[in-house]
Amino acid sequence: MFDEKVIAMLLEGIRDTLYMTLVSTIVGYVIGLPMGIVLNVTREEGLNPNKIVYRIIDFICNIIRSVPFLILLILLIPFTRLVAGKSYGSTATIVPLVICAAPYIARVVESSLNEVDAGVIEAAKSMGASNIQIIFKVLLVEAKTSLITGATITTGILLGYSAMSGTVGGGGLGDIAVRYGYYRWQTDIMIVTVILLIVIFQIIQNLGTFIAARLDHRKK
Amino acid sequence: MKEIEIKNLTKKFEIKDHTVTALNGVSLSIEKGEIYGIIGMSGAGKSTLVRSINFLERPTDGQILIEGVDLAELSKKELRKKRSEIGMIFQSFNLIEQKNVLDNICFPLEIAGKKKKEARKRAKELLGLVNMTEKEKSYPSQLSGGQKQRVAIARALATNPKILLCDEATSALDPQTTESILNLLKDINEKLGITIVIITHQMSVVTDICQKVAIIENGQLVEEGLVEKIFENPKTDAAKELISGKKITYSPLEEFDVEKKIRIVFSENSAYEPVISNLILKFNSPINILKADTRNVGGTAKGEMILGLPDDEDIQKAIINYLKERGLSVSEVTENV
Numbered sequence: 001m002f003d004e005k006v007i008a009m010l011l012e013g014i015r016d017t018l019y020m021t022l023v024s025t026i027v028g029y030v031i032g033l034p035m036g037i038v039l040n041v042t043r044e045e046g047l048n049p050n051k052i053v054y055r056i057i058d059f060i061c062n063i064i065r066s067v068p069f070l071i072l073l074i075l076l077i078p079f080t081r082l083v084a085g086k087s088y089g090s091t092a093t094i095v096p097l098v099i100c101a102a103p104y105i106a107r108v109v110e111s112s113l114n115e116v117d118a119g120v121i122e123a124a125k126s127m128g129a130s131n132i133q134i135i136f137k138v139l140l141v142e143a144k145t146s147l148i149t150g151a152t153i154t155t156g157i158l159l160g161y162s163a164m165s166g167t168v169g170g171g172g173l174g175d176i177a178v179r180y181g182y183y184r185w186q187t188d189i190m191i192v193t194v195i196l197l198i199v200i201f202q203i204i205q206n207l208g209t210f211i212a213a214r215l216d217h218r219k220k
Numbered sequence: 221m222k223e224i225e226i227k228n229l230t231k232k233f234e235i236k237d238h239t240v241t242a243l244n245g246v247s248l249s250i251e252k253g254e255i256y257g258i259i260g261m262s263g264a265g266k267s268t269l270v271r272s273i274n275f276l277e278r279p280t281d282g283q284i285l286i287e288g289v290d291l292a293e294l295s296k297k298e299l300r301k302k303r304s305e306i307g308m309i310f311q312s313f314n315l316i317e318q319k320n321v322l323d324n325i326c327f328p329l330e331i332a333g334k335k336k337k338e339a340r341k342r343a344k345e346l347l348g349l350v351n352m353t354e355k356e357k358s359y360p361s362q363l364s365g366g367q368k369q370r371v372a373i374a375r376a377l378a379t380n381p382k383i384l385l386c387d388e389a390t391s392a393l394d395p396q397t398t399e400s401i402l403n404l405l406k407d408i409n410e411k412l413g414i415t416i417v418i419i420t421h422q423m424s425v426v427t428d429i430c431q432k433v434a435i436i437e438n439g440q441l442v443e444e445g446l447v448e449k450i451f452e453n454p455k456t457d458a459a460k461e462l463i464s465g466k467k468i469t470y471s472p473l474e475e476f477d478v479e480k481k482i483r484i485v486f487s488e489n490s491a492y493e494p495v496i497s498n499l500i501l502k503f504n505s506p507i508n509i510l511k512a513d514t515r516n517v518g519g520t521a522k523g524e525m526i527l528g529l530p531d532d533e534d535i536q537k538a539i540i541n542y543l544k545e546r547g548l549s550v551s552e553v554t555e556n557v
Contacts (some may be wrong), residue, residue: 120317128328130300145318
């Protein structure tokens with residue numbers, strides 16, 4: 001159906017898409033996870049309430065999350081150029097993806113941690129646990145399943161956003177879909193890229209759900 | 221020796237723009253090796269009181285002394301060390317759901333920086349103590365309430381604490397399970413000599429295993445002493461209500477109720493003599509039994525009866541004297557039964 005060139009291009013697209021999605025998820029978590037922990041810890045009922053810190057992070061998260069991704073992508077072009085050296089291609093796209101993902105991840109992590117039973121935290125306190133011990137040995141352990149579910153959802157969203165970045169030359173399957181499907185009217189290539197995106201999304205989602213279920217000991 | 225001393229403890233909570241006083245000038249001391257009950261209706265402040273003992277709740281005023289050490293004077297680190305010497309169990313067990321039984325028990329040891337191997341060895345010993353050895357690989361969700369509390373007790377004992385605080389530890393359990401958990405606590409108290417503080421709203425818990433009891437009402441200590449004494453002769457309404465399990469309401473109608481009521485308490489040895497039958501035969505007048513019950517108070521059976529006496533005041537006095545002579549504790553009852 002397709003010649004070798006197209007197949008090679010699609011394979012490259014898959015590789016770039018996975019590269020953007022996974023790297024931005026990982027870097028997003030490197031920034032977002034500590035932010036989410038700080039949000040949980042500094043909230044009013046948290047381990048170490050601190051209104052000022054909470055409000056600052058809360059504000060940053062809300063501001064970034066209220067800008068639609070496509071606009072953020074364009075707004076951040078100068079910054080992206082500064083960090084990645086250029087403003088197009090898959091590596092460059094990771095910059096806005098991370099900036100978009102980090103506050104989202106912070107929120108997802110915060111809500112997962114907020115769900116941890118206050119009684120369990122109190123029990124740990126009564127044993128003489130320090131706040132750091134409670135964060136790493138209780139909060140993150142108890143919220144494990146919920147955190148993995150959150151990470152799965154985040155990865156799915158970043159997959160979609162990475163495709164969206166194709167409109168501004170971001171590379172990957174989204175880029176192919178825009179170039180061939182939109183500019184050249186090659187519907188067949190566009191449909192193939194869409195199917196590939198669906199398949200990748202399904203794999204990520206099912207893998208996430210499977211891991212979360214395997215690690216959950218709450219109901220068995 | 222005094223293990224826990226609570227001096228003039230006051231705790232106020234700021235809620236929006238008004239202050240709620242949860243505890244108001246409570247003072248009591250608990251001896252080493254004692255099983256001490258703190259009882260009160262819900263909202264009386266007893267949970268705040270027990271949570272003050274390990275400073276989960278910082279007092280607004282007053283002092284907590286553990287073996288003579290004022291907790292307020294400790295640094296954060298010292299306080300954490302102190303807390304590891306005070307075990308605590310809860311109504312909702314509060315086990316870590318994502319860890320299995322063995323790891324849950326290892327948890328306080330891990331926090332204290334013990335080696336994994338050592339922690340596991342200790343955890344296995346404790347599982348034996350609470351009779352849960354075969355469940356070491358189970359997760360909390362696979363256990364019943366009573367089993368969860370057993371694991372929680374083992375966890376609380378892992379660091380060899382001198383004190384065990386029980387915050388409504390049996391309130392979520394059925395009567396049989398409650399009994400088995402209370403027996404376990406008693407056993408631990410005897411074996412390890414650990415001081416146990418039990419917070420409850422159930423009088424039966426106190427009469428079953430506590431030697432001493434404090435009654436808390438509206439944030440204040442209203443009555444304190446040996447369980448036996450308070451059970452025999454409750455002075456305050458709060459104590460009477462907790463013993464009878466009913467709210468006392470004073471209605472003006474009662475003043476017209478001419479029948480005189482007394483509450484008698486007898487222990488095992490006096491239960492051999494048919495006191496009531498003899499009483500009726502002797503005075504040749506009707507006695508109305510309004511309520512009768514037996515209870516296990518600190519290991520001895522205590523009978524409790526509420527009697528309605530005839531109207532004649534002389535006979536009333538004579539009956540009361542007769543009962544007192546037979547070693548029964550007699551008190552007047554003014555409320556409805």
